[in-house]
Amino acid sequence: MPEYNRSCSDEIDHAIADQMHAAALQISKTCFDLKKLCVSVLGACMVIMIKFTANKVDHSIFAVGTALVLGFWVSDATSYFYQKALRLAIDHRFKTIADRNGEKYPLTSSSPAILKALFNMSMSLYFVLFAILVTTWFAFRCGWIG
Numbered sequence: 001m002p003e004y005n006r007s008c009s010d011e012i013d014h015a016i017a018d019q020m021h022a023a024a025l026q027i028s029k030t031c032f033d034l035k036k037l038c039v040s041v042l043g044a045c046m047v048i049m050i051k052f053t054a055n056k057v058d059h060s061i062f063a064v065g066t067a068l069v070l071g072f073w074v075s076d077a078t079s080y081f082y083q084k085a086l087r088l089a090i091d092h093r094f095k096t097i098a099d100r101n102g103e104k105y106p107l108t109s110s111s112p113a114i115l116k117a118l119f120n121m122s123m124s125l126y127f128v129l130f131a132i133l134v135t136t137w138f139a140f141r142c143g144w145i146g
Contacts, residue, residue, distance in 0.1 A: 004101060020090045024087055028083055031076055034076045038129070041068060041072075062133055066134065069130050081114065088109040
């Protein structure tokens with residue numbers, strides 16, 4: 001693409017897009033940190049709960065674990081949702097710049113959706129932890145373990 005003279009509006013839009021990109025990267029890092037924190041907090045809570053129940057397994061361990069996983073899952077999904085919204089806003093900025101300069105710019109980002117934020121491959125850790133907790137809770141309730 002040949003070099004063009006950026007207008008003041010183009011410069012402003014590029015600066016805003018750069019800021020949004022930095023925010024999206026920070027949110028992405030936060031999503032990864034939430035996953036690490038979930039595993040750490042879950043492990044620590046399980047140990048503490050077992051100590052509080054006199055080294056016996058009871059329903060509170062599974063309830064607390066499930067609540068923790070669901071809480072982190074919702075937090076991570078919220079971050080993912082806003083990250084997708086930022087990426088779409090960046091695409092719109094670039095489309096505005098392209099339109100202003102008589103170029104075509106295809107939008108590549110999709111609109112954020114709550115269900116896509118909750119159920120995507122980046123949330124697989126929560127799927128696995130939730131499935132393990134619910135399965136073991138069911139097995140404990142049936143008397144198969146414990």
